[in-house]
Amino acid sequence: MDQGMKRILIIGGDSFIAGQFIKKYVSTDSITCYSRRPTGYEKEIVVKAFRDMPVEAFSGFDAVINFAAIVHRPEVKDQELYDDVNYRMACLLAQKAKQAGVRQFVQMSTIAVFGSASRISETTPERPQTYYGSSKLKADKELVAMSDREFKAAIIRPPMAYGGGMAPGNMLRLIRLVNKHIPLPFGSARNSRDFINVKNLVEFIHLAVEKEVEGVFYPTDKVPYSTRNVVEEISRQLGVHTINLPSPSIFLKLIEKVRPDLYQKLWGDVVIDRQLALSAIGYEPRYTLEDGIREMVESFKQQK
The missing domain is CATH 3.40.50.720 (NAD(P)-binding Rossmann-like Domain)
Incomplete structure (x- = not known):
């Protein structure tokens, strides 16, 4: 060997x-x-x-x-x-x-x-x-x-992983939603959420094995994104025009009260301290949101 x-x-x-x-x-x-x-x-x-x-x-x-x-x-x-x-x-x-x-x-x-x-x-x-x-x-x-x-x-x-074809989870749900060509309520979504391209994640895992490290680690992509950023990138990759309407504050308060889990995933913030996320074992993320969504959209189109 x-x-x-x-x-x-x-x-x-x-x-x-x-x-x-x-x-x-x-x-x-x-x-x-x-x-x-x-x-x-x-x-x-x-x-x-x-x-x-x-x-x-x-x-x-x-x-x-x-x-x-x-x-x-x-x-x-x-x-x-x-x-x-x-x-x-x-x-x-x-x-x-x-x-x-x-x-x-x-x-x-x-x-x-x-x-x-x-x-x-x-x-x-x-x-x-x-x-x-x-x-x-x-x-x-x-x-x-x-x-x-x-x-x-x-x-x-890790935070939510995406990419690598048809990664299960909310990113795939958003792709399906954008593909319906209906107005979406994320025009005012200025939240900040960390995600990780699955290719970055597996490289991080492998580096952890290579270096035989111990402890707790928080790998992420280089930068966080808003739900609006994600929807716009999905629209671009699908080649569709999506109307992203601003959400009235009363609507958001209602969602937060009735479905706090849904509100948190779509309008809430989840940001990991960059030093905690990136410097622990010297990993530098190589893949972007654009890379991952492109892979997912290509797989989505093939399976339609």
């Missing part, structure tokens, strides 16, 4: 971000993945339950990256279910990795651990407001506590 080649075990290989990671680094690293659903990757093992992986499955790897999770789903109102997968299972997998002699465990977490905080810095209190955020925070704390001289835990808390 090439001396610079990392031996990486991915758990949750059928997740979107894991797929992007494998696609980029399959030719430069030795990657094995465990998945719940087959993806067609050559070195893939499909299992019913990740928690049943034996300790021996972790042997011989430099790093384990855990992408397996139940993400925030409003219809799932069972804290125990979130805790079982996002907290207890993650810690069990890390314990097995540590027992097998793996030197680094990379846990994909979320900025949802901060709840509705609009500015995130080293002093921002962790106050999750969802079962998802709460379960992730529990795992983060226990994994950090597991770190020692022989075993390093790296917690990665």
